[in-house]
Amino acid sequence: MQSFTPTHEEFTKRYATAIDTLCEIARAYFFSGRLNDAQRLLRTSLQLIEGSERELQHRLKLLILYGQVLVVNLLITRGSADLLFSTILNAKQIAEAAHDQQGIADALSLLGQAHNFATLVASLKNSVSPFSPQGQGKYDEALAYQQHALELREALHDTRGISESYFQIGVVYERAQQYDRSQEYYTKARQVADQHGYPFEKTEPTRHSSIHALRQGNLDQALTLALQALSLREEARFKPYLPLDHLLLRDIYEAKGDTANAQSHIEIASTIASEMGLTTLVSSMPNMRDLLATQQEGT
Template sequence: MLSGTSDIAKRYTTALEAINEIACTYFFAGRFKDAVQTLRLSLELTEAQEVTPQSRLILLLLYGKVLLVEHLIRRNNPELMFSVIRQAKALAEKIQVPEYVADAVSLLGEACCNATTMSILESGNMPFGRQDKYHDALAYQQEALKLRETLHDSKGCSESHFLLGLIYQFWQQNELAREHFMTAIQIAEDNGLVLEQAEPNRHLMFDARLQGDLDQALLYGERALFFREAGGFKPYQPLDHLALRDVYRQKGDAEKAQFHERQAMILAEEMGVAEHMTFVSASSERL
């Protein structure tokens, strides 16, 4: 028997921290359904008066990230994703915890960027050169980077530099994009961060490929896959393999191209998203 409200609050905090770890493990394994179900149930628990706002906020931020990645892969309706992320942002601002405000603002910027990109791709177009798009995403990410620099949040700064580079890459301001990607990698290297090096390397691969430097593109692509695997994040590994497939096809190495395509499909099948890889594969090939 618990002695009172403070003991109940402590037990809730401990339980929700454990649930958050479980949901995060599901997420990294690409088990979206399990991660979403776990987070939905845990958020119901946070309605108890003994639960701290911070415990709820941590779950909302993870839930928003899961929905963001799932939207990018499954191309599902982004309405819930935006709703959850905006709830997280409002709560972070209410309880005034700067690092969580920065995380929520960055997540909202990333959501705006991804939703815009998916909308453009689904219309049959490519996202490059669209100067009329991504302005909200840019503003949110610039705000997030400023907050993270003030907080000396190395992981957050690396992430924000990558996401800013992504927008500039879409705008075809390639030199500025490369600067942000390289800064993201340098910050991650200096602070022993692994997973944060995957995405900037993958997009430097696209940049090198578009410049016709296939050897450099291959190097970046291999680094992206290495850091993704080392960081244990499975959802984007099919994208890394498809990107390498495209480089090997351009180099005329059909055997290695087929190997990476098979690996992408095996991983997608394991995560239950194989039916969505056709669209992702076609978009990758068009770069």
């Protein structure tokens, strides 16, 4: 029987295929709301390739995806941000060493999101408004990282990343109560996503535009946009944030005095959260109208 020893190129190709498959499985877990399974698989995968210097690009790919999962996990579980920051900083270090501009841009964007969510979660835990009038500087780091990421993504012609960066910059301006600027960036994000057919990237700017309409008391527009965001989320098949979409609809229907629809959406949100093992998610999320009211009081 003839033995077969793979060449270096064949071995590398098989290795890359294995990493791609692991990332696909982890991403499927992530999108279906199985956050613990996604994290477990990514941790195991990173351990398997630990110490292999020539496989740094594979490690970077795993770390970026791990960072994306941890960012979402921080928001919906309000856990510790330590692992999140160490993971993203590791990714950034590898990308910089490899002069990987795409990896650097993705890591910078994740760092901006991490700073944003860490500040948001700390505010919610302390029962204070996450909104910060311009000049307080609570979100300065988040903004700086996102602006740098946008510059790199524009140079790379990364349209998906550009749409994401526009949205993330808009979020920072929203937190800083610069609503006109935030709406400008949400519009840009939606336009790029529309042009290139990115339902995932279009969802959040649409949802935040709904929140802005709710803030202004334009309930019909808020409802239209919230329903669009829900439809886009379902099209993108991203389950972790689905409860948040239904909770926003609950808040809008309550503002319109439609208690039946409000109750329906809170029940749907609770069911989806329970399916993901997030039994306290719905109860831990403040009513958006109450949050906006505290924001206005602090202005």
